[in-house]
Amino acid sequence: MKFQILLILFCITSIKSFASDYKHLVARDTTATDTTATTAKDTTNTDSMLIYWTEKNTFGVNLSEVAFVNWNSGGNNSVSALFYANFQRNFEKDYTMWKNSASLRYGINAQEGREIRKTEDELRINSSFGFRQDSTSNWYYSGKFSFNSQFSNGYKYPDTEVAISRFMAPGYTFLGGGTEYSDPVQDLTVYLSPVTFKSTFVLDQRLANEGMFGVEPAVTDELGNILREGENVRTEFGFLVTSGYSKEVWENIDVNNQLSLYSDYLNKFGNIDVDWQLAVNMKVNEFVKANVGTHIRYDDDVKFKEDTNGDGKLETSGPRVQLKQMLGVGVVYEF
Structure with missing residues (x-):
């Protein structure tokens, strides 16, 4: 020592x-x-x-509240809140471009005499890298990666005992290469990828055994005993087209359009998965903004559960068009 x-x-x-x-x-x-x-x-x-690096951070919350006191028309007191954040990190130099973004959204609603319910739940991450042959071309040889899932359990309300979705159940990743048209003046991008791998994750074994979100279901005997567990991952190989467009149509009013189309080569080619978001953002002042938008989805692999015969149990039905409409006014902070 x-x-x-x-x-x-x-x-x-x-x-x-x-x-x-x-x-x-x-x-x-x-x-x-x-x-x-x-x-x-x-x-x-x-x-x-x-x-060469540009960044943008956005944090916002939309709130709505209704309260009744001796209101002869009746009604329930309620409070709704939507919290969201967006992050962008972009690099551009000479012939090279690298764009990264993350979007987080979570909404809740509380009504008198009822449990708190989720109204929105989204986690998205996107990254694309491209290079062009000269400084005048708007076409890039590009590769793209994206991931999206949710934060918490989803339920078929009022049933809150059995979850119909969870974090990474489902979770989606897209990885592929192709070409991208990027017009900085019009703020328009179009991405074409003939080589794209799509992976669907269902890490909740109960949902995987039921074959939800397109994974291979469990194999059971005549008594319902599981002989082989359902698959947790489904991989597809197909064609992907995405488009993004943003434009100020009037002073302090801009429109943002995001469209994604995917079709699998090996399974029902021509059957297209659609993910389309359209938003109109209105700026009241530096911190207060209003927005209205729609979100449409269609995926042939997403089956829906509902009680079709009134026995209290949810039966699995076929795919449907999913539609969400949004209207909000709130406080936004950008830096």
């Missing part, structure tokens, strides 16, 4: 001595100025790289 302490003290003393000698040496050496210049130059290069 004493030897270890002495060794440590010797090392500390040696380091101090070396540092002192080096300090005097640098003071006498004229190349020290060049070293400082090099450091300054490296810092300048690092700062110059930052100008």
